[in-house]
Amino acid sequence: MTMDMTFLGTGSAYPSPHRGASALVLRSEGDCWLFDCGEGTQTQLMKSQLRAGRITKVFISHLHGDHLFGLPGLLCTVSLNTNPEQENLNCVDIYGPRGLRHFLRVTLGLTGSQLLFPYAVHELEPTAEQSPEEGQLSLEMTAESCPLHPQEQPGRTISLDVSTDSYFLFEDKKFVVKAFRLFHRIPSFGFCIQEHDRPGRLKTELLKELGVKPGPHYGRLKAGEAVTMENGRVILPQEVLEGNIPGRKVCIFGDCSSVLGDGALLLCKGADILVHEATLGDEHREKAVDHGHSTPGMAAAVARACCVQRLVLYHFSQRYKPCSLQKEGDEDEVSELKRQAEDALQDTGVEVTLAEDFLTIPIPVRRPSTTN
């Protein structure tokens, strides 16, 4: 099952002609999940190889404009490109902090934006420790006073599961998705997408030797059931299956100057990919933290604590031009951010990648485990 991740915007604070505002797409077999949606994301999507119409779920890490202002327009444009004759359009599920439901209801409502598909906003209830007090939204601000959008379906309100320090978003056939708490100027979340383990491949040579023919027996063995042959011989699935294929794990952090509680570390342990912001270089660490942001060294510390395979940095200050536009003599080199993270991870084997707009990172299937 192919899986990849495409960055649509890697800049912080605002979109610019050389770096879009935050947005990335996680794709698995054509299904696209969008993480954050800064202004201009729909245009970035058009420039990419992805199709906006394939977006089935949206995740908003926090309500800052550079992660959110593109969402109403994106939904409108997806709707414009939807065939009105199509029946039973799927509901687009949108996950994000409390206040997101009101934001969409007002922006879509006041602009008379009709959508051809239903949508639901599932709100994560932040805790008080996720931001300074002035970053918390009053209940008055998030009260859903105006009428529901005609296409709005009731969404869930998701509270912190204190026992695991995480938020359970949903589980489907392929994935279980949870969120965890981050500290930022306003409440921010990270998302952990955990693919289910899958049974290994059937050892077809061995099955042939044992006299099992392709057909129903194959299916039952693959599903983990034992099979009794006509001669009475019982074949156990673990005899004829290669090791389980462990599910991949992708973790995407929202803006933060630190994790909060144990949730992030517990969930992100051993991730294939950890996407973390690095707004400013380590030499600006104090300024970064003041603004609720991280440096490459701080991102590396999280990657190290979680023993991840690969750390991807994004959300760069607009002062860092993409490598391709870098000119000799430019002071702020984005490649220096990569060096800083690499230095901090020297002894770990963690691979460091700088995201750029339109970079696609394949996420290869894991190797089967040696035991079942």
Next chain:
Amino acid sequence: MTMDMTFLGTGSAYPSPHRGASALVLRSEGDCWLFDCGEGTQTQLMKSQLRAGRITKVFISHLHGDHLFGLPGLLCTVSLNTNPEQENLNCVDIYGPRGLRHFLRVTLGLTGSQLLFPYAVHELEPTAEQSPEEGQLSLEMTAESCPLHPQEQPGRTISLDVSTDSYFLFEDKKFVVKAFRLFHRIPSFGFCIQEHDRPGRLKTELLKELGVKPGPHYGRLKAGEAVTMENGRVILPQEVLEGNIPGRKVCIFGDCSSVLGDGALLLCKGADILVHEATLGDEHREKAVDHGHSTPGMAAAVARACCVQRLVLYHFSQRYKPCSLQKEGDEDEVSELKRQAEDALQDTGVEVTLAEDFLTIPIPVRRPSTTN
């Protein structure tokens, strides 16, 4: 006094990589007024020669997303580029339909967007005839339930002046600005920017002959006062002033399938420039009108009725690629839209211009009138 107009987006419905969503800037001596602000306008501004920080006033023709979704982000980015040490920052005045105040309060409020400068939203109260009933916003939708933004100043609520069928927005030293009603799927407005007439130049040769020396006498004559010479000779301003320089008039229409009432025609009479939407070609007139839009022929009819100098078309369906990207065999040619308007204005001498993103149109000073 130099004056020009720059188009930042000329596409309808949504922004695309080849046409931004609606936005244009009218500039006079460095001061920039922004008309409409679709998603991505701030990025288009960065690509242009204009500076977002010079925007002092914003006018929103109607609340459709392709004219509005870029405004919260634009305000945030202007603020980020404002020097926080600067004192007495001017208030940004924002004019638009009822509902705009609530839209900004919610989008800026929920995203924790702090602004360094004050802003005020002056709302135009639409009348029921400006749209079908389903396009009208209920009072419930526009009720300003959530708290004021810390930088929000009280704005005016402007009602239709029935005697002139127009809305008086403001008058300053250089201009008087009014709005007029249009018919669209939701209430839409056009704006008329009328420059004040200015006194003509002093006839310096004649003044020399009359023995008037440069100095205070010049100032008083220019200001329209008579001057008495030492020899008792009274010099009247009209003797020594060239004809008045008539003020320029620029009219910018929001989306519409027709004007409403007499306001538009009364206000736009003799305009130097009339900017009008032409979403689809004349062959799609029925579809255009169904969607509340105009064709080149319809725009031309307005230009003809108003006896304008120049008609500028914009807000093209994204099916029309810019001329520069047109390929042989492309079916929808934007140049055909120009031909259609020109055909309809054949006998009038009205100049027709197709707007493209980043096109700047100078608006030359008018010739002095022959009489004072």
